[in-house]
Amino acid sequence: MLKIAIIGAGAIAPAHIKSYLEFQDRCQIVAMCDGFPEKAEKLREQFHLTADIYDNHKDILNRNDIDLVSVCTPPYTHAEISIDFLHAGSNVLVEKPMASSLAECDAMNAAAKKNNKILSVVAQNxxxxxxxxxxxxxxxxxxxxxxxxxxxxxxxxxxxxxxxxxxxxxxxxxxxxxxxxxxxxxxxxxxxxxxxxxxxxxxxxxxxxxxxxxxxxxxxxxxxxxxxxxxxxxxxxxxxxxxxxxxxxxxxxxxxxxxxxxxxxxxxxxxxxxxxxxxxxxxxxxxxxxKYQGHSGQIDNVLTAIETNGNVLIDGIQGRKxxxxxxxxxxxxxxxxxxxxxxxxxxxxxxxxxxxxxATHFYEKTTSIDNFGSGEITSGGN
The missing domain is CATH 3.30.360.10 (Dihydrodipicolinate Reductase; domain 2)
Known part of the structure; x- marks a missing residue:
């Protein structure tokens, strides 16, 4: 049974959680983390999980039972979190975009290679x-x-x-x-x-x-x-x-x-x-x-690669391209x-x-809120 950690409890996290729950005979979500821990707690309750809640991903690094980490945080944090978990011995599935720069992509790929771990980049389409x-x-x-x-x-x-x-x-x-x-x-x-x-x-x-x-x-x-x-x-x-x-x-x-x-x-x-x-x-x-599509299809692909010591369809090299x-x-x-x-x-x-x-800066950011109170998350026309 593979043990899963979810880092980030924002809009995309439920897609990962729902997908992992499709494979309950193969994996279990045991840890969730967000800088606003109440968001993680809300998801834990919503999906009836028994995962431990953290407010800093570094507090999870010392656990030796995390086989795979889903990184669902804002893009500027992807590299640091992914590299930390790769060095800690976990496989990583990181949301798109892979990172904020090619230099960060190269550092992530180097960490995956050094530790002989899977680094997969979400491309569910x-x-x-x-x-x-x-x-x-x-x-x-x-x-x-x-x-x-x-x-x-x-x-x-x-x-x-x-x-x-x-x-x-x-x-x-x-x-x-x-x-x-x-x-x-x-x-x-x-x-x-x-x-x-x-x-x-x-x-x-x-x-x-x-x-x-x-x-x-x-x-x-x-x-x-x-x-x-x-x-x-x-x-x-x-x-x-x-x-x-x-x-x-x-x-x-x-x-x-x-x-x-x-x-x-x-x-x-x-x-x-x-x-x-x-x-x-x-x-x-x-x-x-x-058989499985979207996030479920990609998570099935990653779980299978871990179970069989195989390859994923979208690795860090593909993500960098x-x-x-x-x-x-x-x-x-x-x-x-x-x-x-x-x-x-x-x-x-x-x-x-x-x-x-x-990069061209078109305007200054004028408003900053912690979270939206309501509104449906849509995924486009096709």
Whole structure:
């Protein structure tokens, strides 16, 4: 029976707790921690847990029974907490974004390697049936080389969203919608399509003058083979219609699922390629649905890796790639220059200090509250 600790009792913690409770024959939550311990106590009561409550994660480090830690705290704390538990001998599942800087990612990965422990970064949208099926369709290469990708990470958040004490600042949140909302789609994009060779980006804050960070960014990614991708990250889009579209030379597929294939007439105009469409649709339809999805799917993956001494789908190396793309978007949009990948220690945005110094500050944070009294937590359109 694996013993679990939950660090952070904010909005995302219930998703972890519910997921662990799906596997009660394999794991047990024995510790919970939050700087506001009453929040952890409320969750303990809500989910009928018997976990010990702490107000500082360091008080848990001396326990020798913690097999896996879920880090559900604000982004600026991810590196310290993860590294502490890795050195203490625990495996770690850390919420997105992995950290506030590439330097912190590298330190986290080094700690995982040194202690021979699993470091997994939450990317629960990979663990959905539509995304897994789309990935497998792309892997067939039936579409031909990808020539254009469209990533629409459209979300909507009201002005008060950034009133929460840690949101809306480069120091504590680490960035705006590009880092904290589009991270899901950017992760899937680089998982499915690989890393580009350069990024050119612009960003703005159009609707949230109580935040330093951006509420929209648009990036163009270029690959060595000439393929282009456009990535829009936003919290100003009503309806939150989110999609990933991959245009191959032979066909187009997307999530939500849509398929179209064309071939050329003699005059160069398109006509439907029904044979290829039928082949791709048949392949898509015969793929099995996932047994566990979202956080449950990822937690099942991590538990299995611990139990079998196996590998996780999203490790710290994958998590770093996603943050590298996001960092490149911030570097390009802040400095007004195209950024070549990969980013190294020479990047002015490699460290947290470099991000704080060089990132565009749109406004000053004007309001800071400890917690919201009410309101539903929603997870987007698709």
């Amino acid at each position: 990979r663990f959905t049936t539509p995304m897994m099926k789309l990935k497998q369709v792309l892997d067939t290469k039936l579409m031909g080389p990808i020539v254009h990708t469209q990533v629409d990470s459209y979300w909507w958040r009201g002005h008060s969203y950034y009133d929460l004490w840690w949101r809306g600042t480069w120091e504590k949140e680490g960035g705006g919608c590009t880092l904290n909302h589009a991270v899901h789609h950017i992760d899937i994009f680089q998982w499915m399509n690989g890393m580009p060779s350069e990024i050119t980006a612009v960003s703005s804050n159009t609707s949230h003058d109580n935040a330093e960070v951006e509420d929209i960014s648009i990036a163009i990614a270029k690959y060595d083979n000439g393929s282009l991708a456009q990535i829009t990250s936003s919290v100003v889009h009503h309806g939150e219609e989110q999609q990933l579209i991959f245009q191959g030379k032979n066909a187009r597929v997307s999530a939500p699922w849509k398929l179209k294939a064309s071939k050329s007439q003699e005059n160069g105009f398109p006509k439907e390629d029904k044979d290829l469409e039928d082949k791709l649709q048949h392949y898509y339809d015969q793929l099995e649905d996932l 996603t943050l590298e793309l996001i960092t490149a978007i911030y570097q390009s949009s802040s400095l007004g220059k195209t950024v070549k990948l990969p980013l190294t220690e020479e990047s002015p945005f490699y460290t947290r200090e470099g991000v704080l110094k060089n």
